[in-house]
Amino acid sequence: MAFQSLLTNISVEDHSYKFFNLTKLQDSRYVQLPISIRYLLESAVRYCDEFHVKKSDVETILDWQNTQYQSKEIPFKPARVLLQDFTGVPAVVDLAAMRDAVKDLGADPNKINPVCPVDLVIDHSIQVDSYGNLESLANNQAIEFDRNKERFNFLKWGATAFKNLLIVPPGSGIVHQVNLEYLARIVFADENGVLYPDSVVGTDSHTTMIDGCGVLGWGVGGIEAEAVMLGQPISMVIPEVIGYKLTGRLPNVATSTDLVLTITKNLRELGVVGKFVEFFGPGVASLSIADRATIANMCPEYGATVGFFPVDSRTMEYLAQTGRDSHSLKRAEAYLKQNGLFVNYEDSNHAPKFTKVLELDLASIVPCLSGPKRPHDRVPLKNLHTEFNEGLTAKVSFKGFGLKPEDATKEVSFDLHGKQCTLKNGAVVISAITSCTNTSNPTVMLGAGLVARKAVELGLSVPPYVKTSLS
Incomplete structure (x- = not known):
């Protein structure tokens, strides 16, 4: 070396x-x-x-x-690989095929293993067949096991057959939440006692969520992931890095979802495709790791490769809360500090030289929604009624639906399960709390629960034509 x-x-x-x-x-x-x-x-x-x-x-x-402007390529070897089941099954099949080939050549097939740690989380196989009743969870998981029996049996074999391969079984949670709460190492120690930072590539674009706790990670294709598993580096163009300075604190009426929609809007206007975004400034210190992870998770929507939050004391507190052992935490903090990788967001002297810098006062965030068609479009809550009604008859675009005025107010009545129902434009037909964006954030989950409780107290109920799910 x-x-x-x-x-x-x-x-x-x-x-x-x-x-x-x-x-x-x-x-x-x-x-x-x-x-x-x-x-x-x-x-x-x-x-x-x-x-x-x-x-x-x-x-x-x-x-x-200097080189950030020269489109120079560099090799990068991540510390580990993250797979979900849809892309993980082909990867394990390839490893098994390689073992067969090695056996045919007369060598020991057990020598074929991933070179780096590989974590595979089975989370994409669940479907919402049953909904709206207390048995839905058990019913859907039973159907999941029956529907995927062959695949699950194969993965169970893979879990014991290969070294360096951890397979997390169905029903444990969404891959990125499991990655954040359980799998992130922050700092590795190899068999020779050499410490190095955790970094990861995953076969899902939202792998970037892990950047919220100081692990550098992003999504790649299956072939790239397999190459890393077999010890090959990723070739990448050295990126520009946009510094995003956060100041102030979020108001009580705003959530991390409101914040990320605002950040997404600002970064899309700037244009950050193929670039890194790194957050700094005193405002970051006030954000929980769940809030930071929500912002990092939306990386594919604003187009950057990563939305990175370096490790600070709050990161270490989160790791302790999620069950990491005391020694590994002390080891990680000591290593990161000695190598200049640990930050204090409230320290005004921490200001690396970024390609460009954006600034946002968290106090300016207001409640908002995404849509109506694209997840990265932002509509302030106070404008929702006006924008939706105007969008119905506006020409077809990312906000317009191009309806004739007489069709915009059309209603259709029908009978469903013995109940008389009426559908009109704006009716909610799917009501789902899903994806790592929301389900990994306790604040927005508790908020949703409080809203639901208040709705029931006010006598509101779910119409029979609405498909509800919590995943």
């Missing part, structure tokens, strides 16, 4: 470790790099072998202030 001289000893609770100390590069450019670029640099330094990763690649990342 080309940078062995950077290996530094570190002691945590009578345990000795080593790490590649990037501050020993003694290069003034390092302290000016965004934290997300420092993660790319650390990986390049650790894997520099003049074959997969060269010294020139390390220099390209270190000289990011």
